[in-house]
Amino acid sequence: MKRKPKLGQNFLTDDRARHAIADALGDIRQRTVIEIGPGKGAITDILVPRAGHLVALELDRELAPALAARYADTPTIRVIEDDVLRIDLASIIPSGETADVIGNLPYYITSDILLKLFAAGAAGHLRRAVVMMQREVADRVAASPGVRDYGLLSATAQMNASVEHLFTLSPSSFSPPPEVFSSVLRLTFAPRYGELQVDPEGFDRFLKQSFAQKRKTLENNLRAAGFSPQHLAQAWPASIPKMARAEALTLEEMSELYRALAANA
Ligand code: SAM
16 A cells, blocks of 8 residues: 655655756846745755745754755755744745745645735735646646636636746656646736736635635525625626626636626625
8 A cells, every 4th residue: 555645745856857946936046935845855955056045944843954954054045844834924035025936835735835825925925936736736726717627726826926837747756656747837926906906805705705616607606605686687797698607707807797796785
């Protein structure tokens, strides 16, 4: 029987891939870079001589001190033994600056990490992120409206960042090999709330309500969330089909509907 690695520990062993991931961050000589889950340092070792400042966040109680010991004499890297989901990212970024993020993510918490990055990006703390995740999750993040993979994660991601799919790796690029393929995405944080004239908190809630049940129409999801049939009928824009599912609408259309409902409340 295969033993599942703890903490999503599938270490990258493909030399070309680890260089390609580090290269995708671009010129980082003047940048603060946050690495999520450095592990044994496959990507870290490439970043250290390149980055202005590197902060490596590792939860594993043995790997974090081992990495810190390896770089004890290197002032440009700081290893923090902590949970990426608990740490306040703003507290490790010099005030008034933005940081870049990189990581071969622990797959068991990928969505939570992405949501945390989007929130930090919307707050103006991040410039870009190069992140590896399970291929299926990457496909959802990058999907366009109307295709099968498009859903709440896609809409949330694309409200907060432009998404580039860089490359996919097979399980043999890792040790131990995971059971899934992996894809690398580059996210350039550029929140669209202002441009689409919606408030972030209200619109994020509206997206969750709209995508609550995949088999329901958008209208039925909104009814289930408490919008009255009269309110929906009065405010519904003529350009949006009544029977549409949230998965089919662009972010421009979703925000048009949100604004119409708010104006007609
Ligand atoms: N970067 C290394 C590489 O590419 O070989 C390791 C990648 S491995 C997929 C994920 C890493 O994230 C592991 O080192 C694991 O210990 C670490 N990790 C898991 N959960 C974490 C968490 N909540 N906070 C920070 N690091 C975590």
